[in-house]
């Protein structure tokens with residue numbers, strides 16, 4: 452399959468690329484790095500991405516920014532960052548990508564456990580993750596030509612916890628998480644919110 456990985460240069464995305472490259476033709480998309488660059492916050496940039504990529508069989512998104520900070524410190528712009536980037540950006544990957552995806556093509560997006568398991572500091576992230584999950588459930592009802600869409604909800608990733616100076620033992624290694632994304636595009640499910648802690652191989 453020709454698989455477009457958005458966020459291919461990131462902690463999660465680079466592990467997904469490593470997992471998928473063993474059996475698929477992967478197009479690595481980043482913001483400043485990778486084979487092709489895109490800005491999720493710009494629908495023109497996403498249109499240009501698909502014009503460059505051409506027909507494809509699957510798209511995986513492991514990208515999207517949102518601000519983690521105490522509620523009293525969050526500004527209007529902090530909320531807009533997550534809405535325009537991680538939420539609308541991933542919606543536009545599907546809305547614009549479905550025009551050039553091949554019959555039976557699949558989309559796999561990323562949310563996060565903060566959607567349903569919030570913590571202090573996640574007021575701007577939790578609604579974004581929940582919004583991505585709502586979009587996936589709804590759009591799955593309307594995709595045509597056998598196309599599918601799912602979203603992976605990762606827990607904290609071990610490598611991210613290490614980078615933050617925290618104990619990585621409670622996180623999931625990116626390599627293990629990557630198998631959950633592979634299962635989505637290689638499987639048959641549609642409209643599912645996949646809790647990576649339950650689905651990891």
Ligand SMILES: NC(=O)c1ccc[n+]([C@@H]2O[C@H](COP(=O)([O-])OP(=O)(O)OC[C@H]3O[C@@H](n4cnc5c(N)ncnc54)[C@H](OP(=O)(O)O)[C@@H]3O)[C@@H](O)[C@H]2O)c1
Pocket residue numbers: 457458459460461462463464480481482483484485489490491492513514515516517536537561562563564604605606607608609611612
């Ligand atoms: N890591 C975790 O513990 C964790 C847990 C739950 C959910 N998540 C979610 O998983 C996603 C990926 O997380 P990560 O930790 O792998 O992130 P990361 O290491 O910071 O990587 C981010 C990736 O997204 C790309 N990117 C950044 N800004 C972009 C933009 N405006 N448009 C398009 N691409 C952009 C980066 O490209 P460049 O390298 O070219 O800049 C990079 O490939 C995020 O949405 C995050 O909220 C992460």
